[in-house]
Amino acid sequence: MIRNIDTVIIGGGPAGLAAACACYDAGVRDVYILERDENLGGILQQCIHNGFGLQWFKEELTGPEYAQRFIDEVEKRSIPYMVNTMVLEITPDKKVYCVNPDEGVCIFQCKSIVLAMGCRERVRGNLKIPGMRPAGVYSAGLAQRLVNLEGAMPGKEVVILGSGDIGLIMARRMKWEGADVKMVCEIMPYSSGLARNIQQCLRDNGIPLKLNTTVVAIHGKQRVEGVTIAKVDENRKPIPETQEYVPCDTLLLSVGLLPENELSRGINIQMDPVTGGPKVDENRQTSVPGIFACGNVLHVHDIVDFVSKESVIAGKGAAAYCQNRGTEAVSGGVSLNPGENVRYIVPQKLVQAEACSLYFRVGSPLGAGRIILRADGEELAAKRFIRAVPGEMEELPISLEVAEKLMSAKDVVLSAEVSR
Amino acid sequence: MEQTYKEENRQKSLDVLVIGGGIVGTAVARELSRYTLTIGLVEAGSDLARKTTGANSGIIHAGYDAPAGSLMAKLNVQGNQMYPKLCRDLDIPFVQNGSLVLAFTQEDRKELQTLFSRGLQNGVEGLTILGGDEVRKREPHISQEVVEALYAPTAGVISPYEAAIAFAENAADNGAEFYLGHPVTSIKKTQTGFQVTAGDLELTCKVLINCAGFASDEISRMAGGESLAAQARKGEYILYDKAYGDFVNHVIFQPPSKMGKGILVTRTAEGNLLVGPSSETVYDPEDTATTQQGLDLVWNTARKSCPTLPAGGAITTFTGVRSVYGDDFYIRHSELAPGLIQTAGICSPGLTAAPAIAKMIAALTGDLLALEEKAEFQETREGIPVFSAMSWEEREALIRQDPAYARMVCRCETVTEGQIRRALHSPIPVWTVDGVKRRVRAGMGRCQGSFCTPRVMEIIEEETGIPFCEITKNGKGSELIVGKLKDTNGGASHDSKH
Numbered sequence: 001m002i003r004n005i006d007t008v009i010i011g012g013g014p015a016g017l018a019a020a021c022a023c024y025d026a027g028v029r030d031v032y033i034l035e036r037d038e039n040l041g042g043i044l045q046q047c048i049h050n051g052f053g054l055q056w057f058k059e060e061l062t063g064p065e066y067a068q069r070f071i072d073e074v075e076k077r078s079i080p081y082m083v084n085t086m087v088l089e090i091t092p093d094k095k096v097y098c099v100n101p102d103e104g105v106c107i108f109q110c111k112s113i114v115l116a117m118g119c120r121e122r123v124r125g126n127l128k129i130p131g132m133r134p135a136g137v138y139s140a141g142l143a144q145r146l147v148n149l150e151g152a153m154p155g156k157e158v159v160i161l162g163s164g165d166i167g168l169i170m171a172r173r174m175k176w177e178g179a180d181v182k183m184v185c186e187i188m189p190y191s192s193g194l195a196r197n198i199q200q201c202l203r204d205n206g207i208p209l210k211l212n213t214t215v216v217a218i219h220g221k222q223r224v225e226g227v228t229i230a231k232v233d234e235n236r237k238p239i240p241e242t243q244e245y246v247p248c249d250t251l252l253l254s255v256g257l258l259p260e261n262e263l264s265r266g267i268n269i270q271m272d273p274v275t276g277g278p279k280v281d282e283n284r285q286t287s288v289p290g291i292f293a294c295g296n297v298l299h300v301h302d303i304v305d306f307v308s309k310e311s312v313i314a315g316k317g318a319a320a321y322c323q324n325r326g327t328e329a330v331s332g333g334v335s336l337n338p339g340e341n342v343r344y345i346v347p348q349k350l351v352q353a354e355a356c357s358l359y360f361r362v363g364s365p366l367g368a369g370r371i372i373l374r375a376d377g378e379e380l381a382a383k384r385f386i387r388a389v390p391g392e393m394e395e396l397p398i399s400l401e402v403a404e405k406l407m408s409a410k411d412v413v414l415s416a417e418v419s420r
Numbered sequence: 421m422e423q424t425y426k427e428e429n430r431q432k433s434l435d436v437l438v439i440g441g442g443i444v445g446t447a448v449a450r451e452l453s454r455y456t457l458t459i460g461l462v463e464a465g466s467d468l469a470r471k472t473t474g475a476n477s478g479i480i481h482a483g484y485d486a487p488a489g490s491l492m493a494k495l496n497v498q499g500n501q502m503y504p505k506l507c508r509d510l511d512i513p514f515v516q517n518g519s520l521v522l523a524f525t526q527e528d529r530k531e532l533q534t535l536f537s538r539g540l541q542n543g544v545e546g547l548t549i550l551g552g553d554e555v556r557k558r559e560p561h562i563s564q565e566v567v568e569a570l571y572a573p574t575a576g577v578i579s580p581y582e583a584a585i586a587f588a589e590n591a592a593d594n595g596a597e598f599y600l601g602h603p604v605t606s607i608k609k610t611q612t613g614f615q616v617t618a619g620d621l622e623l624t625c626k627v628l629i630n631c632a633g634f635a636s637d638e639i640s641r642m643a644g645g646e647s648l649a650a651q652a653r654k655g656e657y658i659l660y661d662k663a664y665g666d667f668v669n670h671v672i673f674q675p676p677s678k679m680g681k682g683i684l685v686t687r688t689a690e691g692n693l694l695v696g697p698s699s700e701t702v703y704d705p706e707d708t709a710t711t712q713q714g715l716d717l718v719w720n721t722a723r724k725s726c727p728t729l730p731a732g733g734a735i736t737t738f739t740g741v742r743s744v745y746g747d748d749f750y751i752r753h754s755e756l757a758p759g760l761i762q763t764a765g766i767c768s769p770g771l772t773a774a775p776a777i778a779k780m781i782a783a784l785t786g787d788l789l790a791l792e793e794k795a796e797f798q799e800t801r802e803g804i805p806v807f808s809a810m811s812w813e814e815r816e817a818l819i820r821q822d823p824a825y826a827r828m829v830c831r832c833e834t835v836t837e838g839q840i841r842r843a844l845h846s847p848i849p850v851w852t853v854d855g856v857k858r859r860v861r862a863g864m865g866r867c868q869g870s871f872c873t874p875r876v877m878e879i880i881e882e883e884t885g886i887p888f889c890e891i892t893k894n895g896k897g898s899e900l901i902v903g904k905l906k907d908t909n910g911g912a913s914h915d916s917k918h
Contacts, residue, residue, distance in 0.1 A: 036828060086828035097812065101823035105816040123868040125736035128658065130710040133738065135893035135900050139870040150874055152888060152901040178906045216712065222897030238712075249902070265663070 002107045006030035006322045008096050009315075010087050010263065011116035013042020015295020017070035018308040019114045022315025024077045028322050032108065033074070033081035034098055040074070040081060041067030042118055043141070044304065046148045049169055051196070055305035066304060082106075087117075092267050092288055112290040112318040115264060115278070116311065119296035121166070122256040124218075129161075131218030134225075140166040140254040147173055155250025159227050160184040161215045163191035163198070165302065165391075167254025172201035174252075181207050182248060185229055187214040187236055190365050192256075192391040194302060214238060215251065224249050257300045264293070274344040275299035281333055282347045282356040283317030284310065292318045299346050299359075302393055306359070310346075334406055339374075339415030341366060343390065353404040358396045362388045362416050369418035371396050375409035388416060430621055432597070434460045435789060437616060437625035439604055439639050441465070442473040443580060443774040444766050445631035446587035451778035453594035455791045460625070461588070461596060462618040464603035464635070466895025467850045467858065468588050469581035472633050473771070474858075475657070475708070475740030477697065478580050478688055479671055481769040482519060482572035484539030484547065485681060491749040493542045495773035495780065500544075500574055502775040510586040511803030512578060513689040519575035519671035520555060522725055523568040531675045532570045539572070546573040559668055561726045575671055577689045580771050581858050585848075587774075590801040592847040594794070600850065601895060604632075607642040613759050614643060627788050629761045629781060634705040634743050636764045645754040648764040650745040652705040653680070655697025656714035657740070660733045661866050665691035672725050681768060683721040685729070690861065695722040695729065697740065708739040735866050742767040749773070751780055759788060804842045804860055808834035829879070830872040832865025837879060844883040851884045853877065854894045873900070 006028045009016045012035030023031050039045060044052070047063025054060060057069065074081065082100055089097040096108040121139040138146075138154055144166065146152045158179050160167045163186040175181045184202060189211050191198055202209050210229070216238045217228040231242035259277040261269075270279045270287035277298040278286040285292050294314035295307045333351035336358065338344055345360040358373070366388045373381040373396060380402045388394060396414070398406070406412055436452055438445045441463030449461045465471070480503050486492035507514035523529045532549060539547045548571050555569045556562050592598055602619035613626040630648075632639045637648040660667075665687050674682040679699040688694050698714045698721075715737055723729050745765025754760035761784050763777070770777075785791065805818060807825060818838070819826040825838035843859040844851060853869070853876055856862055862876055863869030869876075877891045877900065892898045 036831065084827055086826075086831065088834065099815060099819060099826040099828070101819070101826040104819040104823075104826060105812050120867045121870050123735065123866075123870060125659070125734050125868055126732070128710075128715050128734055128737050130712050130715060130737070132709045135898040139867075142870045142873060145874055146901060147905065150888070151905045153903050153905060154901050156902055217709070219709075221706065222894065223899065 002095070002109050005032045005108045005110050007032070007112045007114065007318045008108050008110045009033045009114045009116055010090075010096065011035065011042065011118060011295070011297070012037070012040040012081055012083070013116060013118050013295065014044055014067065014070060014304050014307045015118070015297070015311040016042075016114065016116035017067070017074055018311035019116055019294055019315035019318065020079050021070070021073045021077060022312040023114070023319045024079055026316045026319035028319040031079050033079060034085045034087055034096070035081060035083045036086045038083050040071050040083065046145045047169075048148050049173070052304055055303065056308050070308070087263060090263050090267055090291075094290055111322040112292065114314050114318045115286070115291065115293040115297050116295050117260045117263065117297045119257040119259045119300055121253070122258055124253060127255060129215055129218060132220055134218070134220040134223050136220065136224030136250045137218060138250065138252055140164075140170045140252045143170050143252050144173065147177060153177060153179065155179060155248075157182060157248040158250045158252060159215070159229070159246055159248045160252045160254060162186065162254035162256070163193050163209060164254040164256060165193045165197050167252065168193045168197040168201040170252055170254065171207050172205055175205050175207060181205075182246060183208045183210050185210045185213040185215060187212070187232055190389065194391060216243065218251060224251055227251055257296065259297045259300065261297060264297075272344065272348055275346065279348040280346065281349050281351045282313075282354065283320070284314035284347065285317055285321070290321050299344065302391055306393060310359070334409055334412055337411070337413045339413040341416035341418070342414050345414055350403065350406055353400065353407045355400045355403060356398050358398060358414060360394050360396070360414060361390055362394065363390065365389045366416060366418050369416060371414070371416050373398070373402070373412070373414050375406055375412045380405055385416070432460060432621065432623045434458045434623060434625040436460070436627045436629060436785060437462065437614070437623055438629045438631055440631035440633055440635070441468040441584070441588065441598070441600065442471060442631065442633055443469065443584045443587070443771055444763055444777055446584040446591065447774040447778035448629055448631060448781050449591040449596045450587040451775070451782045452785060453591040453596045454793055454797045456794050457789065457791075459591070459596040460599065460623060461591070462599045462602045462604060462616070462621070462623070464601070466601050466852055466892075467855045468600070468848070469584035469858070470894075472740060472742050473584050474581050475738050476580055476655075476742065476768070476771060477657075477684060477686070477694065478577050478771070479519070479684070479686065480514070480516070480576040480578050481772045482539065482547070482575040483542050483544045483769070483772070484535045484570070484572060485676060485769070486542070488538060488541035490747070491751060492769060492773065495749065495776040496769040497543050498776035498779070499769070499773040503576070503578065503772070506775055507578065509799055510590055510801045512583050512586045514576055514578045515687070515689050516574065516576035517670050517687065518571060518573040519673060520550070520559065520569040520571055521673045521675060522555070522562070522566045523675065524563070524565050524724070525567070528675045529568055532568055535570050544572060544574065547571070559670060559672065561667055561728055562672070563725060563727050577671060577686055578771070579689045583771070585859060586801055586803065589847040590798070593798050593801060598848045600848070604639060604642065607639070609644055609757065627759055627761065627785055629785070631763050633766070634741070636743075636762070640754070640760070640762060643754070643757045643760050645757040645760050645762060648745060648750065648762065650743040650765055652702050652741050653744050653767065654700050654702045654707060654739055654741045656710050656718055657694060657696030657738050658715060658718055658734050659688075659736050659738070660693035660730070661735050662691050664693040664730060664733050667693050667729070668726065674721070674725060683718055685722050685725050692735075695719070702741065705741045705743070708741060710737045710739050714739070736868060749777070751777060753784060753787065761785065804839050804846070807836050807839060829875050830862035830865060832867050833861040835860050835862040835872075840876060840879050841883055844880065851880055851886060852892050852894055853880070853900065856880070
């Protein structure tokens, strides 16, 4: 049986919850959230540390608390949702195929869809770390789930590869639970984690951060017995003379996140090879009309508050699409191109002359400089920065006046120029 | 927590005992289970197909590689012809996509001619030589340097461990008994056969069949048989995300060398892209470590066939070790220990040849015991439903029967709770996380178990009663967690969830 629904939100994590509420508030009452886990809230439910919500709620919350505030908003609006529900396929004409233990196979015919499936962690195989394949090699997120939700300790002597935020959080978590956290290795000359996490998770707990260092071999037949680490040169190639054996029973990997876009790829949504997410316009509409994306499925965020903010835009966009208020023009518009020191920009293009914000990341740590938006060589907007790092997303607000000028431009470039 | 099948009695008297649960041992057990014999199989590891069978290219070779007249040539071609029916009967994923051996130079073209005429001698059907443009038409990612290729339509890809599991389960359905996690520690010759100690089991048998792979030499020595000391050859592989599964259509070989059939590029039976193996002689058959050099060699060499092979997109790397004993398979009666049937050096094309090797060993067994066919022999096996491969109607029907088939556990490979529960109650149940993975592919996908491992562990706990903390990846010593949190009560049950 096919059910008709105005807007289906795929994913009940922070992105899906915020998008659902925004869609509802914009006047679409027939919104439905589909969540694969047994609860709403997504990965926030296993993030029991605090530090969430400083931007959105102006107070410090734990992950589950942050999620609960949005779940409460969903409940307040009586937005229906289905948990234990896995979406297996979407079609360009916006049918959503999913399975649920009570309902069996469900098919929804929607007017608009919001993709909010989140991301997954990069794993050992993505990096091709050589060595044996014993038990004891975990992604940091898996370790976090084991500790925080299952009450289980994944190991006693821990080496962490990658200084992304989950790795830093898990270094502290494992230490507090009595593990000997020997070191956090980072192949880059800088950490991609938030500065506050380096301080609070590593320095405050006496855990060394080894920069320009990677794991070159994993040892142990049944369970990890140790790893070999090595310094890397400027091309990130390990230097054999610097190899060092570190005995441990656990290797945690915090080596990056990848947006989970298997559903999007299934209908050939245009992807941005840098973000790993769909290319979107300022309403977060993808290349398939009526399909929107937000949160970590679109690009990996460092803080959840930005996810919420972005998801409100996507939710409103999905509502407007249902109500036939514009946003049909997915093929036109002006592309925004990353220039000097800018790795990517979201949205990737603008289709309407409206005030909005551009979100972007720099490619490497930068000292003081200026963010400059140029259209056909002319500087239209700029902002100063004291420092910028790849781990922290930057925002450049665009006024209506600037947006109007951009719409008629041919070549729009955003760059981060360091003061000389 | 190692389990055995029908282990109520620690002493067993059997007609035939097979040692080794790889592709050869399981195929032999399945073949012999046609007859009115009592059959047992002992395996040292915690699961079937853990060594050579568990990590290889998974190719069903056409049969043009081995010299005419060799056992390898004969059994390869026979095995190749047996697989299509076997896979239908036993519910084994198999794709007969054909193979191409590429020629880049005039030398290589001569080599193709040699392979072509050898193939004809060996009885390989359908061999043709294709021109470079025809090859590129069929395979858009093949190098512009390719001048010709030998096309063998009968080659294909299979999941080697799923094949071994299917053989074993069908044998078990037909009465064979399996004892996993039981390393053989002593073999005594008796008047009527052998007495074998394997873990806590005392087994007597009339005929002993040595399919122990690298341990064949040790088993033979215990039984008073010949020296079968083999060389270990290690090969490293890179496995890619299913998103790259259609990068090539055929099994793509380079011209063979002394060290083997070279580095291939292929899709797997499950739809991943696989490249490898390197080939390196090693002293320790337990050395299954991948190395930076090995992986670099695999990638760089594979790029000769397919220059646009993606640098990213790998989801795992692994190493397989194969046993090389002389130039041919060694399959015969032991002269020193009558009643012992020996196998050694079952390297490539051992997977392809396995069903034919099993027929040959059945014939050797027939020299020692009267073989009488069982009327009730069950030729087919029903595997675990593959939810990901079903139509929506089939899915709906399955969920109506059991809602557990709607609970997604492994999102990457679309594996449901129903499949995992079913795997834990297989004819030869294996209660490890990797055991589940090898049977239903939970954790085999792009996230490599990062999401589903805890849920798989919970289901194992629920179905088997093994405490959460004692669940292993691959048997004793590979426990996945080291204990409960220090501030929770240390009860054995896993009670602090949420």
